[in-house]
Amino acid sequence: MKELLSDIELWRARGQRVVLARVVTLAGSGPRDPGAAMAINEASEVVGSVSGGCVEGAVVSEALAVLESGQPRLCTFGYSDDEAFAVGLTCGGTIQIFLEPLE
Amino acid sequence: MERIFSRFAALVARDEPLVVATVIERGGDGAAKELPALGATLLVSPSNGVTGSLGNDLLDAVVARDATAALASGRSVARHYGAAGEARRDELTVFLDVFAPAPRMIIFGAVDFTGALVKVAKILGFHVTVCDARPIFATARRFPDADQVVVAWPQVYLEEVAHTLSERDAVCVLTHDHKFDVPAIVAALATPIGYLGAMGSRRTHAERIERLIEAGVDPARFQEIMAPIGLAIGARSPEETAVAICAEIVARRAGVPAHSLRDATGPLHQSEN
Structure with a gap:
């Protein structure tokens, strides 16, 4: 997250609302370890990443919902047979991402 | 996170x-109990103490310890x-x-291979120190990417910093000169570092082993020395050798088997024919 701080501080200084998304658990195969972080502002600008690009789009949607509600949330992105069309990691792992507003 | 963000930054x-x-x-049935809110945050800093609270002093103390x-x-x-x-509960x-x-990576020996190793180690996120007792070689001008260039005998420098080192840190001995290599290895074995590699051919290392025995090193500890240094990937140039060394550090940190030169036999460099 260190590398995101200058952008987050710039956005906050501009008065933009920001959501911080962090990988908190990883089960099985996955590209990024716990602590990998991404920040999203209310204009849908993005810095950082939480996977190899597989779930970033879905994380942006969740982040905008967090801005709407003002409530943090824990999201799970995985891949199983009965949700083959759901958003997941192509590598077959499951990650949990915690999203929280920094307003 | 929000409340402590400025302090965190x-x-x-x-x-x-x-x-x-962060909770x-x-x-x-957490909602029925007095549980901290989702997103409640405690900031734990060894030098600045604890900021914030998860709403329960006992919980704060346990989390600070685990942190x-x-x-x-x-x-x-x-x-x-x-x-x-x-x-053994999972309410939170x-x-x-x-x-x-x-x-940290501490590289002993301000040689040609050192400059390339500094570059690759920086990509991996190491704080890199180059140390050599010879002031004409150990200059910041020769190693612009290093975080620190120190003119000192290896054992003197290592004794100075030993208390700050941990198993996350690495020492690479590239001097190729027993006069410097032997005291560097002896001093490095007395620290808790997680990786110790030494450059040189199998013959050089066999001689080095003799001198380490003369210096009183317990032969049981020789297995901690990765020598010849690096994975067996056919590296020749300083840059290729730097990749081989850093790949060996990654593999050993991850605890996965990789083909180290130390565990192979034969010459380090394949002949061209």
């Missing part, structure tokens, strides 16, 4: 080691607790986000 800007502990899940352990490991992790920090999940200082 200030500490991170100063490169202070710290852990941000990320409230389990089962200190996580910091030593250098890895962020999620842990489960009871409402008052009890172990707390994410311990670790901001550890960069691991």
